Amino acid sequence: xxxxxxxxxxxxxxxxxxxxxxxxxxxxxxxxxxxxxxxxxxxxxxxxxxxxxxxxxxxxxxxxxxxxxxxxxxxxxxxxxxxxxxxxxxxxxxxxxxxxxxxxxxxxxxxxxxxxxxxxxxxxxxxxxxxxxxxxxxxxxxxxxxxxxxxxxxxxxxxxxxxxxxxxxxxxxxxxxxxxxxxxxxxxxxxxxxxxxxxxxxxxxxxxxxxxxxxxxxxxxxxxxxxxxxxxxxxxxxxxxxxxxxxxxxxxxxxxxxxxxxxxxxxxxxxxxxxxxxxxxxxxxxxxxxxxxxxxxxxxxxxxxxxxx
Amino acid sequence: xxxxxxxxxxxxxxxxxxxxxxxxxxxxxxxxxxxxxxxxxxxxxxxxxxxxxxxxxxxxxxxxxxxxxxxxxxxxxxxxxxxxxxxxxxxxxxxxxxxxxxxxxxxxxxxxxxxxxxxxxxxxxxxxxxxxxxxxxxxxxxxxxxxxxxxxxxxxxxxxxxxxxxxxxxxxxxxxxxxxxxxxxxxxxxxxxxxxxxxxxxxxxxxxxxxxxxxxxxxxxxxxxxxxxxxxxxxxxxxxxxxxxxxxxxxxxxxxxxxxxxxxxxxxxxxxxxxxxxxxxxxxxxxxxxxxxxxxxxxxxxxxxxxxxxxxxxxxxxxxxxxxxxxxxxxxxx
Numbered sequence: 064x065x066x067x068x069x070x071x072x073x074x075x076x077x078x079x080x081x082x083x084x085x086x087x088x089x090x091x092x093x094x095x096x097x098x099x100x101x102x103x104x105x106x107x108x109x110x111x112x113x114x115x116x117x118x119x120x121x122x123x124x125x126x127x128x129x130x131x132x133x134x135x136x137x138x139x140x141x142x143x144x145x146x147x148x149x150x151x152x153x154x155x156x157x158x159x160x161x162x163x164x165x166x167x168x169x170x171x172x173x174x175x176x177x178x179x180x181x182x183x184x185x186x187x188x189x190x191x192x193x194x195x196x197x198x199x200x201x202x203x204x205x206x207x208x209x210x211x212x213x214x215x216x217x218x219x220x221x222x223x224x225x226x227x228x229x230x231x232x233x234x235x236x237x238x239x240x241x242x243x244x245x246x247x248x249x250x251x252x253x254x255x256x257x258x259x260x261x262x263x264x265x266x267x268x269x270x271x272x273x274x275x276x277x278x279x280x281x282x283x284x285x286x287x288x289x290x291x292x293x294x295x296x297x298x299x300x301x302x303x304x305x306x307x308x309x310x311x312x313x314x315x316x317x318x319x320x321x322x323x324x325x326x327x328x329x330x331x332x333x334x335x336x337x338x339x340x341x342x343x344x345x346x347x348x349x350x351x352x353x354x355x356x357x358x359x360x361x362x363x364x365x366x367x368x369x370x371x372x
Numbered sequence: 373x374x375x376x377x378x379x380x381x382x383x384x385x386x387x388x389x390x391x392x393x394x395x396x397x398x399x400x401x402x403x404x405x406x407x408x409x410x411x412x413x414x415x416x417x418x419x420x421x422x423x424x425x426x427x428x429x430x431x432x433x434x435x436x437x438x439x440x441x442x443x444x445x446x447x448x449x450x451x452x453x454x455x456x457x458x459x460x461x462x463x464x465x466x467x468x469x470x471x472x473x474x475x476x477x478x479x480x481x482x483x484x485x486x487x488x489x490x491x492x493x494x495x496x497x498x499x500x501x502x503x504x505x506x507x508x509x510x511x512x513x514x515x516x517x518x519x520x521x522x523x524x525x526x527x528x529x530x531x532x533x534x535x536x537x538x539x540x541x542x543x544x545x546x547x548x549x550x551x552x553x554x555x556x557x558x559x560x561x562x563x564x565x566x567x568x569x570x571x572x573x574x575x576x577x578x579x580x581x582x583x584x585x586x587x588x589x590x591x592x593x594x595x596x597x598x599x600x601x602x603x604x605x606x607x608x609x610x611x612x613x614x615x616x617x618x619x620x621x622x623x624x625x626x627x628x629x630x631x632x633x634x635x636x637x638x639x640x641x642x643x644x645x646x647x648x649x650x651x652x653x654x655x656x657x658x659x660x661x662x663x664x665x666x667x668x669x670x671x672x673x674x675x676x677x678x679x680x681x682x683x684x685x686x687x688x689x690x691x692x693x694x695x696x697x698x699x700x701x702x703x704x705x706x
Contacts, residue, residue, distance in 0.1 A: 104695050104698065105509075105695050105697065105698045106509045106687070107509055109693055109695075110693065111601065111692055111693030111694070111695075112601045112692050112693070113601065114600055114601070132691070136603060137601070141604075142603075144655065191693070192689065193508060193688075194693075195509075263425075263434050263610050263635065264606070264634070264635075265605050265606040265609075265610045266605050266606060266640070267603075267606070267607040267689075267691050269605070270603040270604050270605035270691070271603055271605070271691045283641075283642045285621075288621070288623075291621075291623050292619070292621055292623075292634070293435045293619075293623060293632045293634040294434050294435050294634055295435055295623075295632075297623075298623075319691070322691075323607065323689075323691035325424060325607050325610065325611055325689040326405060327403075327405045
């Protein structure tokens with residue numbers, strides 16, 4: 064039984080070709096020291112992040128529906144040994160670009176240090192545990208169903224390929240947030256308690272997040288121990304609330320946290336809910352422009368003050 | 373000894389075991405995620421998919437209390453966990469890659485220190501293995517010398533038959549006891565043929581050559597190349613049937629609390645962070661190197677075994693697609 068329609072990813076062949084040509088050009092001309100992109104690995108249909116430093120490696124770059132990673136994580140303080148200085152190239156989907164814009168706003172990156180290869184994108188897989196999966200309305204990442212940046216802008220190079228119009232996809236996050244908002248606080252709490260109970264504290268969500276660049280995470284501190292470290296209700300709940308709050312107004316929705324969770328915790332729901340609050344309270348969306356201070360770092364008289372009672 | 377059991381009788385067996393007060397742990401789908409979990413009814417067992425985490429947690433849980441403390445007046449009252457309270461367990465539907473890891477773990481948990489938490493659970497558990505009839509291209513049990521029909525670690529081993537039911541072979545006294553205690557559920561013969569086993573995906577790696585290279589290449593630029601993309605999470609170690617590092621912490625308040633043991637991973641920066649502030653594995657390639665060294669050299673040096681059974685879980689869950697089978701194969705050709 065398969066009611067799910069296949070999605071058109073035919074542009075990815077041309078996108079791959081264009082990325083290779085451009086990456087080879089900027090590397091051989093010495094414009095960049097490296098290009099962060101994707102290459103295939105052993106498993107059928109697989110793609111993994113690579114740092115191409117020469118034309119041979121650049122010729123292996125690809126773009127497919129398995130190119131799920133937000134490569135912005137490799138430009139953060141957490142990965143100092145990759146961006147050692149000078150200009151670096153990076154392959155970015157529209158959603159990944161929002162994270163780079165956020166990082167620029169937080170003074171973590173300078174635009175002039177980056178050579179952005181933007182990817183016209185029809186969507187990527189929600190999970191790459193089986194990378195040979197066909198991209199369909201069922202296997203597409205939920206974030207892609209609500210995507211407004213299939214065609215990124217403001218890059219140094221974008222393959223001249225037009226993204227085919229995608230069918231109207233059901234917004235899974237908005238539907239799920241609406242469902243949770245309709246619950247009573249007790250029911251909602253019980254839902255999240257059940258979700259957090261699944262956490263095994265592998266911190267894959269933290270490690271792939273471009274905005275989790277603290278050199279020492281609060282949750283790793285033990286002098287004093289700020290948050291219980293074991294995968295039990297108190298520490299798990301504390302970690303996921305710390306994470307959601309720390310990302311509020313910053314998370315640009317790449318949903319990498321959710322994709323990599325080996326226990327299938329719907330982490331991006333928390334991030335989307337925070338984004339919704341920011342939109343409602345401050346008419347703010349992260350990742351759209353380089354801003355030194357977002358609404359949670361600044362005060363304006365028109366800010367909602369109804370919480371002061 | 374070889375017997376047969378029908379699908380229906382296997383369910384009856386599980387029901388009777390549950391009724392007798394035994395903890396029956398088997399693959400079960402918990403809100404979409406397959407895991408080895410205690411069953412409350414036989415119908416919950418779901419053998420279709422390889423559970424996301426391995427069977428090691430039946431002996432070595434994600435987290436457990438090892439003692440509790442309470443301040444009483446000027447004294448502190450300590451209470452140990454009593455391992456005698458660990459339940460008799462039957463672990464059912466264990467894939468060969470998971471069952472084979474258990475004797476490997478026995479070596480480290482009964483080495484210089486006898487880990488009573490692990491060993492007592494191990495003593496009280498009967499392992500019912502299940503021949504593997506489905507694989508994907510992350511699977512590489514054959515690479516490390518195992519196969520979809522490896523019986524290593526199983527007390528009783530089931531091979532699925534066409535049209536349902538299983539061939540049952542016993543490999544230990546525990547397995548024989550399980551069959552003889554419920555002998556009315558087993559029959560001597562069947563005309564059904566075994567289902568085809570899972571496709572073998574890889575050639576056997578030359579693990580001697582791998583070790584020989586590791587012996588001499590603690591310092592090698594290869595490590596930088598393979599681990600440059602590693603983001604330093606613990607997903608690979610936590611889903612692994614053989615990784616067994618743990619942390620011990622005290623949690624609670626001033627008046628009372630618990631000392632707890634929970635899974636740890638060498639991929640974490642914090643894993644080797646010293647109290648002095650120094651970190652001997654300061655960069656991710658050094659941490660990833662430890663993962664490979666521990667599995668294919670150190671464990672072999674110490675226990676003459678390989679700390680990997682080729683289940684492929686780390687490959688499936690790695691956020692950045694690091695493929696340990698490719699790495700071991702590459703090293704074997706160096």
